[in-house]
Amino acid sequence: MKTVTLIALSLSIAIVLAFTAAWSQDDMTVVDNAAFNNPQRTPSVFVHDEHNETAGIDDCAECHHVYEGGKRVEDESSEGQSCSECHDLQGSGNQPSLIKAFHANCKGCHQEQGKGPIMCGECHIK
Amino acid sequence: MHSFYNFVSGPLAWVAFILFFGGSIYRIVSMLKLVAEKERFIFSYMSWRYSLRSIIHWIIPFATVNWRRQPVLTVVTFAFHLCLLATPIFLLSHVVLWDEAFSISWWTLPDAVADIMTIIVILGAVYFLVRRVTQPEVKFVTSVSDFVILAIVAAPFITGFLAYHQWLSYPLVMCLHVLAGDIMLAAIPFTRLSHMLFSPFTRAYMGSEFGKVRHARDW
Numbered sequence: 354m355k356t357v358t359l360i361a362l363s364l365s366i367a368i369v370l371a372f373t374a375a376w377s378q379d380d381m382t383v384v385d386n387a388a389f390n391n392p393q394r395t396p397s398v399f400v401h402d403e404h405n406e407t408a409g410i411d412d413c414a415e416c417h418h419v420y421e422g423g424k425r426v427e428d429e430s431s432e433g434q435s436c437s438e439c440h441d442l443q444g445s446g447n448q449p450s451l452i453k454a455f456h457a458n459c460k461g462c463h464q465e466q467g468k469g470p471i472m473c474g475e476c477h478i479k
Numbered sequence: 480m481h482s483f484y485n486f487v488s489g490p491l492a493w494v495a496f497i498l499f500f501g502g503s504i505y506r507i508v509s510m511l512k513l514v515a516e517k518e519r520f521i522f523s524y525m526s527w528r529y530s531l532r533s534i535i536h537w538i539i540p541f542a543t544v545n546w547r548r549q550p551v552l553t554v555v556t557f558a559f560h561l562c563l564l565a566t567p568i569f570l571l572s573h574v575v576l577w578d579e580a581f582s583i584s585w586w587t588l589p590d591a592v593a594d595i596m597t598i599i600v601i602l603g604a605v606y607f608l609v610r611r612v613t614q615p616e617v618k619f620v621t622s623v624s625d626f627v628i629l630a631i632v633a634a635p636f637i638t639g640f641l642a643y644h645q646w647l648s649y650p651l652v653m654c655l656h657v658l659a660g661d662i663m664l665a666a667i668p669f670t671r672l673s674h675m676l677f678s679p680f681t682r683a684y685m686g687s688e689f690g691k692v693r694h695a696r697d698w
Contacts, residue, residue, distance in 0.1 A: 391589075393571055393589065393590040394590070450578075452575065452578075453575075453578055453579065456575065456579055457579070460579075464485075467481075471481055471484065471485075472481075472484055472649070472650060472653045473572050473642075473653070474642060474643075474645045474649045474653065475649070475650070478645065479644065479645045
């Protein structure tokens with residue numbers, strides 16, 4: 354009985370921890386660059402919650418978009434996925450490479466809005 | 480600062496590239512027209528064989544007597560010109576911008592290598608500056624414009640180096656870097672930096688005259 358309780362307890366703790374890591378972005382301060390083999394720049398500074406509060410973004414799909422057949426799917430979002438699941442390092446056709454997708458998503462929006470960093474070293478801080 | 484950055488990397492960059500390509504074509508065409516007008520006989524002895532023979536000797540370090548006579552200058556000038564040309568073309572952050580703007584991209588240098596190549600360009604510029612000031616035979620043919628074009632060439636690399644390392648005020652340095660690049664591109668056809676365009680023609684002419692008229696080597 355003791356063993357069962359111990360296993361159940363550690364499992365539930367593990368599940369809670371796993372979900373905390375996946376769903377809460379409180380501790381996110383940089384963009385995940387694990388998909389790059391030999392990154393040349395520091396990961397881009399990005400404090401998820403603070404950014405979205407400042408930018409007034411409520412809709413996850415604003416950044417975590419879903420595209421099908423080259424068209425953006427409304428009312429669908431992809432926040433459970435890694436960007437690199439769709440955007441590989443090379444890119445193909447309409448699918449931008451991972452670097453280009455990151456830059457388009459962040460810098461592209463900043464340029465459109467006239468707010469936020471746009472120069473290399475403003476995000477890739479040494 | 481962002482609107483200034485967008486200006487120097489947008490409209491002003493277009494102006495710079497148009498001046499660079501348009502100016503280069505204009506300078507080469509008007510040079511050829513001038514030759515055709517005033518010294519048409521040159522075409523009678525221009526030769527591909529002697530032209531290429533001369534160019535090939537002069538673009539290889541130590542392949543000419545003059546390169547061997549001045550070994551330090553030879554090493555510096557080859558390292559300088561190679562890095563000057565290759566670094567901006569194959570720099571990752573430049574290619575990223577080409578890709579964003581026109582969806583074109585190509586092979587890139589690792590940033591650490593580009594960093595060293597940038598230092599080589601800056602040190603080369605310092606060497607040429609010291610040489611102009613201290614060597615009597617160079618000083619004799621030096622005018623103010625020579626220092627100006629040296630500064631025009633060094634500026635994009637100094638600011639690029641500072642921007643990469645994010646020393647001093649990054650946004651300002653970044654803007655100055657793009658501005659310096661625009662100025663350099665636009666200056667190439669209209670200053671002595673035009674040796675970039677004319678040197679193959681000069682070499683071809685010398686090679687042809689030495690080869691076909693004087694039956695001598697020009698290296």
